[in-house]
Amino acid sequence: AQTVTQSQPEMSVQEAETVTLSCTYDTSENNYYLFWYKQPPSRQMILVIRQEAYKQQNATENRFSVNFQKAAKSFSLKISDSQLGDTAMYFCAFIDTGGFKTIFGAGTRLFVKA
Amino acid sequence: EPEVTQTPSHQVTQMGQEVILRCVPISNHLYFYWYRQILGQKVEFLVSFYNNEISEKSEIFDDQFSVERPDGSNFTLKIRSTKLEDSAMYFCATRIVNEQYFGPGTRLTVT
Numbered sequence: 001a002q003t004v005t006q007s008q009p010e011m012s013v014q015e016a017e018t019v020t021l022s023c024t025y026d027t028s029e030n031n032y033y034l035f036w037y038k039q040p041p042s043r044q045m046i047l048v049i050r051q052e053a054y055k056q057q058n059a060t061e062n063r064f065s066v067n068f069q070k071a072a073k074s075f076s077l078k079i080s081d082s083q084l085g086d087t088a089m090y091f092c093a094f095i096d097t098g099g100f101k102t103i104f105g106a107g108t109r110l111f112v113k114a
Numbered sequence: 115e116p117e118v119t120q121t122p123s124h125q126v127t128q129m130g131q132e133v134i135l136r137c138v139p140i141s142n143h144l145y146f147y148w149y150r151q152i153l154g155q156k157v158e159f160l161v162s163f164y165n166n167e168i169s170e171k172s173e174i175f176d177d178q179f180s181v182e183r184p185d186g187s188n189f190t191l192k193i194r195s196t197k198l199e200d201s202a203m204y205f206c207a208t209r210i211v212n213e214q215y216f217g218p219g220t221r222l223t224v225t
Contacts, residue, residue: 033213043203045157045216091157095214100170101147102207102214104157 002027004094006105013082014113020067021077021108023092029053032096034068034075039089039107048090051075082112116140118217120206126223130195135220137189137206145209146189148181150174151219152202160204163189196224 004025013019025034036048051059051068058066063083067076079086092105119138127133139146148160161171163181180192189208193200201224206217 037216042218043151043221044218045205047213047216050213093157100145100162101159102149102157103159106156 002029002094002096002103004092004103004105006092006108008108009106010109010111012111012113013079015082015084017082018078018080019082019110021079021090021092021110023075023077023105025073025075025092025094027073027094027096029096032094034066035093035095035102036064036066036075036077037091037093037104038086039091041088045091049077079110084112084114086110087112116215118206118208118215120204120217120220122220123218124221124223126225127196129198129224133193133196133222135191135193135204135206135222137191137217138187139189139206139208140210140215143208143210143215145169146181146183147207147209147214148191149205149207149216150202151205152199157205160191193222196222198224200224 006023032053034051038046038048049059049061049064058068063080065078089107089109091107094103121136146163149157151157159172161175162169178194183189203219205219207214
């Protein structure tokens, strides 16, 4: 069975600093997609960044970047220049190319302190 | 940018009542999903729907739940007889290629 593990229930970072959220996953598939979603207090799911497993280059979206290590099945999210608005729950997620469902990790609650 | 919409945003119902949660998918998307998130817990897959039938469902999706696309646009989740433990956020999602687009969610409160 495919699983996604986020080992950090909570993290905090000072405004303008950099923080890295960890995620590991388990799958026997070779082709798949990985995502990070942000869930603010409104509880809406907002896509932050996605990574295709067949691409070696790490995805980047403005202040957000990932460190994708396919052999280690690791997919961490780095947030640079953290802002107060980054305070939220962050979910790592996996979908295989059969693509019928997204599997989520348990989430990491991030607090950005002024 | 096209988006998935859900109504209502918040539904309060009494235990044992039927509820219908509605979703309007993005128009050219063919795959539809419902997920559930109990407060403080992870997002859980309920069911996927393609070509007017269920393609996969989880253990959570028992006989109390049903889905349909009655008019070719709305995609609904019905809970026949709600229980206290059905209180959760319910997310609709639609998919194209391998990216899912989530709706804003419906908060269901069962009292």
